[in-house]
Amino acid sequence: MENSHEILLVALIATFAVIHLSRAEDQEGFISLDCGLPPSEASPYIEPDTGLWYSSDSGFIQSGKIGKIDASLPKTLKSYVTLRYFPDGIRNCYNLSVKQGTNYLMRVTALYGNYDALNITPKYDLYVGPNYWVTIDLENRISGQSEEIIYIPRSNSLDLCLVKTGTTTPMITSVELRPLANDLYITESGSLKSLKRYFLTSSDTILSYPNDVNDRIWEPKFDPEWTQISTTLEANNSNGFLVPRNVLKTAAIPANATARFNITEELDFPDDQIYLYLHFSEVQSLPISESREFDIFWNGQRQFDKTISPEYLKTTTIYSTTPVTCKGGVCNLELIRTTNSTLPPLLNAIELYAVVEFPQLETNENDVVAIRKIKAIYGLNRIAWQGDPCVPQKFLWDNLNCNSTDISTPPSITYLNLSSSGLEGTIAAEIQNLTHLEKLDLSNNNLTGDVPEFLANMKYLMLINLSKNNLIGFIPQALLDREKEGLQLFVDGEHRCLSGLCVTVTEKKIPVKTVAFVSSATVMAIIVVLVLIFLFKKKKSSNSEVLQPLPIKLGANVTSTNISEISIEVKKKKFTYSEVMEITKNLARPLGEGGFGVVYHGDINGSQQVAVKLLSESSTQGYKEFKAEVELLMRVHHVNLVSLVGYCDERGHLALVYEYMSNGDLKHHLSGKHDSSVLKWSTRLQIAMDAALGLEYLHIGCRPPMVHRDVKSTNILLDERFSAKLADFGLSRSVQLGGEYHVPTVVAGTPGYLDPDVNRGDITGIMDPNLHGDYNSHSAWRALELAMLCANPSSEKRPNMFQVVIELKECLTSEMSMKGNGQDMYSQSSPKVSMSYDTKDLPSAR
């Protein structure tokens, strides 16, 4: 059979000379791409011959070059003038935005037109997603090749790929998609490729849009053995198929009225599975004495069980519901009049489709969406990163791998290697949607920000390489836990400790290096202050602020905070100033004065109590610093650091909203203004440990490390269980340090206080008399020694926070065991701790 895919361009031009401009809404859902149309040229435009809106294809493909057919060729459709060709890469894909589950008629046209003046006609393959559709071979097709398929996309994006198969360069002229009703052109499997669509007329008119609202192309066909009958009236075409009325105005009958109506079609591919569609509409008003009745024989077999008698000016469509193969690739249709019929059979139009199996499932849609977002986020314009990432396997995107062994399950991405890819920015959250990922290599890039917690939730991950980047912050505990279960995690540096959980510390003295990395001077100040606050009685001096030990009786048990209880990041809220006013009931209840403003009590929705610090306008801290601080505080999560609930940054109104600590600050308890109870020795040790844990987190858990620089009793807050939390840490650092990551060398903040009694060896003279000797002297001595060690002028000899925590914990354990009181409650935090530090740095025996 003659090739139906050749478009008779000349005829088209002639036919569409007069077209009423159609309304754009009639083309709803249409995608009409004029390939190679420079986006700068008027796009979209109305194709003068059809009234269709065409736009440039440039938004749908990242690759290819623009060409134009030889100007000396006869005039053709405007959309056929430019084209896109693909000298680079094997597979180049259009990414079309479609509606999942919609039945589309997709048409691709390629018209070579000697655009490159080489006279080499291209031959290449077209793929829909991962599946081969058809070969485009323009040899001897001077007017081009047009291919159609009726396809239901499985996702909201559709990849149309041109695959180079030989030496010639793939090129494309237009891409058109037309949504069809979902109950039309149904196939048992695969998709339907158009083979034939013609109407029986002696004219040479080709019909398409707007005659056909679905923009099917109807070619004219006539045979000398037929006679045409026609009408000028319009038929009712509303049987779903919406065959153009102009198609239904003419019909053919056999010239020999007693003969059969006989049509044969030869297939290019003899094994094709064929679906047949026949459209009938009676064009003659039959007197009552006349009848037109016939049976349909398809490849010699009577079909459709029913005698056909087309109604006057009303469409009947007869179609197959199962596909057939035609013997030897020759399909034969016969319409045979019944004995009763007074008139010969009639036929208006015919369509033939072949089944195209698309066996390969597309890659898991979530993976596709995620990897495309990752591609976009990092600007990875790789020629091979087009179309389906995993399949067909020969076009697997480079630097990734997939699990695509089972053809009946959608492949998924298991390996992503973007090492040395010049990535910038943070680790993209979209990575977590690659749920089947087993290996992730992002090493040797310029990535910044945190190591995200979500990596720990990717259950198949076995290897993560993040080394040689500029990542900061802590490594999430959950990820460290995964590491213990066998995940291989490669990151820069060696400071992997998170709040004392040095899971993989193998090297000795690592914590000491960490301390040196921070500021030894600062660390010293912190420790001195910390320990001394609790241990030593105040010398009579005017400096009553810090060191006044205060007797407090504690009724409830003090519960140790398990150090693995690192709080998971919660979303911080941004409040408006009016919300801040509402929360604080118009600043009704001041709690105290902080570094940069007054702190007020507040509550959110009557449920969550908060402390709101309004930054005074006189504060030297600028807006930029405030913002930087908020961002910093957002990163910091630890049970021994007061957590930020939210903030307000309307210009002129800066506020930080913290969790509320019901027992106020430590100074308050030590100053005697609280009540008459004495903070027990064990409670004091616990508070010291809590504070040390908080500091240790800042020094070791955070990268870059942070220094509090203003540890004092007013900045140590106590919750209802007398667990201690540090406050004001980020703010004070920022104000006093100014620049980023600057390591201070001078002692700042509130200086520590070392009582001269310490040298005398009389513990009773040193301890707070209000404790009335209610402490274990062994633990008191250990604590004292720790304090002395912290005060050592040589930074080499000073312990780091990790060691301080360990030592304080042992003091506490010893204190509790001597008192026979709650000993077990401190051991719960131990199993996860695997310590490894140089004990020479710790106090030796007295």
Ligand SMILES: *[C@@H]1O[C@H](CO)[C@@H](O)[C@H](O)[C@H]1NC(C)=O
């Ligand atoms: C492909 O198209 C979809 C739908 O319009 C879009 O979300 C996605 O970003 C596109 N991908 C690429 C690589 O252009």
Ligand SMILES: *[C@@H]1O[C@H](CO)[C@@H](O)[C@H](O)[C@H]1NC(C)=O
């Ligand atoms: C066309 O036919 C359908 C049913 O076949 C009918 O519902 C509709 O009213 C008809 N339209 C006209 C204009 O006669």
Ligand SMILES: *[C@@H]1O[C@H](CO)[C@@H](O)[C@H](O)[C@H]1NC(C)=O
């Ligand atoms: C018309 O067809 C019949 C049946 O096929 C045949 O007998 C007859 O000869 C034909 N007439 C002409 C003029 O071809």
Ligand SMILES: *[C@@H]1O[C@H](CO)[C@@H](O)[C@H](O)[C@H]1NC(C)=O
């Ligand atoms: C119809 O066409 C087929 C194939 O060309 C032929 O074998 C058959 O004899 C024809 N039938 C009639 C009645 O002409």
Ligand SMILES: *[C@@H]1O[C@H](CO)[C@@H](O)[C@H](O)[C@H]1NC(C)=O
């Ligand atoms: C022929 O027509 C008559 C009357 O219309 C009908 O009763 C009969 O069933 C028809 N016979 C066939 C074979 O269609």
Ligand SMILES: *[C@@H]1O[C@H](CO)[C@@H](O)[C@H](O)[C@H]1NC(C)=O
């Ligand atoms: C690959 O996918 C198959 C089917 O989904 C699954 O059974 C198999 O475990 C997967 N293999 C790997 C290595 O992920």
Ligand SMILES: *[C@@H]1O[C@H](CO)[C@@H](O)[C@H](O)[C@H]1NC(C)=O
């Ligand atoms: C990632 O690719 C780089 C460079 O090709 C290679 O050296 C490295 O081993 C790969 N990473 C993994 C985890 O396979």
Ligand SMILES: *[C@@H]1O[C@H](CO)[C@@H](O)[C@H](O)[C@H]1NC(C)=O
């Ligand atoms: C992950 O996929 C889900 C849908 O499966 C989507 O809602 C979510 O936004 C995606 N997350 C990211 C970070 O892209």
Ligand SMILES: *[C@@H]1O[C@H](CO)[C@@H](O)[C@H](O)[C@H]1NC(C)=O
């Ligand atoms: C991790 O990445 C770094 C930098 O590319 C490389 O030197 C190192 O060998 C990688 N480690 C593994 C286990 O792939």
Ligand SMILES: *[C@@H]1O[C@H](CO)[C@@H](O)[C@H](O)[C@H]1NC(C)=O
């Ligand atoms: C990081 O960025 C800088 C500046 O753009 C560049 O010189 C350097 O090569 C990049 N490093 C990596 C590993 O990509």
